[in-house]
Amino acid sequence: MTVVNLKDICTRFGTHEVHRDLSLTVEKGERLALVGGSGCGKSVLLSEIALLRQPDAGDIELFGLSLQSLNQSGMAHLRKQIGMMFQQGALFSSLTVLENIILPLREHQRLSESHLQELAMLKLKLTGLPDIAAWKYPQELSGGMLKRAAVARALALDPALLLLDEPTAGLDPAGASDFDEMLLELHATLDLTLILVTHDLDSLWRVTSHVAFLGEKRVLAKQPMSVLSENSHPDIQHYFSNTRARRAAIELEN
Numbered sequence: 001m002t003v004v005n006l007k008d009i010c011t012r013f014g015t016h017e018v019h020r021d022l023s024l025t026v027e028k029g030e031r032l033a034l035v036g037g038s039g040c041g042k043s044v045l046l047s048e049i050a051l052l053r054q055p056d057a058g059d060i061e062l063f064g065l066s067l068q069s070l071n072q073s074g075m076a077h078l079r080k081q082i083g084m085m086f087q088q089g090a091l092f093s094s095l096t097v098l099e100n101i102i103l104p105l106r107e108h109q110r111l112s113e114s115h116l117q118e119l120a121m122l123k124l125k126l127t128g129l130p131d132i133a134a135w136k137y138p139q140e141l142s143g144g145m146l147k148r149a150a151v152a153r154a155l156a157l158d159p160a161l162l163l164l165d166e167p168t169a170g171l172d173p174a175g176a177s178d179f180d181e182m183l184l185e186l187h188a189t190l191d192l193t194l195i196l197v198t199h200d201l202d203s204l205w206r207v208t209s210h211v212a213f214l215g216e217k218r219v220l221a222k223q224p225m226s227v228l229s230e231n232s233h234p235d236i237q238h239y240f241s242n243t244r245a246r247r248a249a250i251e252l253e254n
C-alpha cells in the first residue's frame with residue numbers, strides 16, 4: 001500500500017523555487033530518510049506531507065486519498081493519522097510532559113481524565129521515558145528525554161505515519177544511537193511508516209530502509225542506503241564522499 005504519493009510538487013517562496021515537479025512514493029512500513037544539501041527543501045517537503053503547508057502546484061496523496069478531493073472533515077481525519085516530531089520538540093513549556101501528550105488526546109477522544117492520563121502514560125512508556133518524566137516540564141528534561149517526550153506526543157493519536165525533523169540533531173553519539181534504537185522498536189511494534197529528515201549518517205545506515213536524495217529541486221534517487229552511497233550522480237557522490245559516511249559503512253560491515 002502506498003502511504004505517500006507526491007506528484008509533480010512545486011514549491012516557491014516568492015521567486016525562490018524550492019521544488020520543481022518533485023515526485024516521490026513511500027510504501028507502508030518503509031523507513032525513509034530525506035537527505036540532501038542544506039536548503040534543498042527537506043523540511044519544507046516534510047511539512048507538506050504533514051499537511052502543515054500546501055505546495056504551490058502538484059498533488060499529494062496520503063493513504064490513497066488525494067488532498068485535492070478532500071473536504072475539511074476528510075483533511076481532519078487524515079491529520080489524525082500523521083504524527084510529527086518537530087526539530088526543537090515544540091512542546092508547550094507551561095505544561096508538564098504528560099499534559100503535553102494529553103493535549104491532542106483531549107481534542108480528539110471523549111475520555112475521562114483518568115483514561116486520558118493512562119493513555120498518555122502508555123505513550124510515554126513506549127518511548128522509554130521513566131514515569132517520573134511525566135510530571136516534569138520540558139525545560140527540566142535533558143535533550144534526549146525532550147526528544148522522546150516529543151515523540152510520545154506525536155504518537156498520542158496512534159498515527160500510521162510518523163514524521164521526524166532532524167530527530168538526533170544535538171544528541172551525543174550514544175544518545176543518538178539510543179534514539180535510533182527506540183525508533184526501530186516503535187516501527188516494529190506499532191506498524192509505522194517513518195519519514196525522517198536527517199543529516200546524521202549513522203542514523204541513515206542504522207534506521208532507514210530507503211533514502212531519498214533531494215537535489216536539483218527534485219528527488220534525484222530513492223534507494224536503500226547501501227545502494228545510494230554508491231550512486232554515481234556527482235551531487236550524491238559529493239554528499240557521501242566524506243570520511244564520516246565511510247566510517248559508518250565500515251562500522252556496519254564489521
Ligand SMILES: Nc1ncnc2c1ncn2[C@@H]1O[C@H](COP(=O)(O)OP(=O)(O)OP(=O)(O)O)[C@@H](O)[C@H]1O
Nearest residue numbers: 013016018036037038039040041042043044045197
Ligand atoms: N517560510 C519561509 N519563507 C521563505 N523561505 C523559506 C521558508 N521556509 C523555507 N524557506 C526556504 O526554502 C528553502 C528550503 O528550506 P528547508 O528548510 O526545507 O531546507 P532543508 O533542506 O531542510 O535545509 P537544512 O538541511 O539546512 O535544514 C530554503 O532556501 C529556505 O530558506
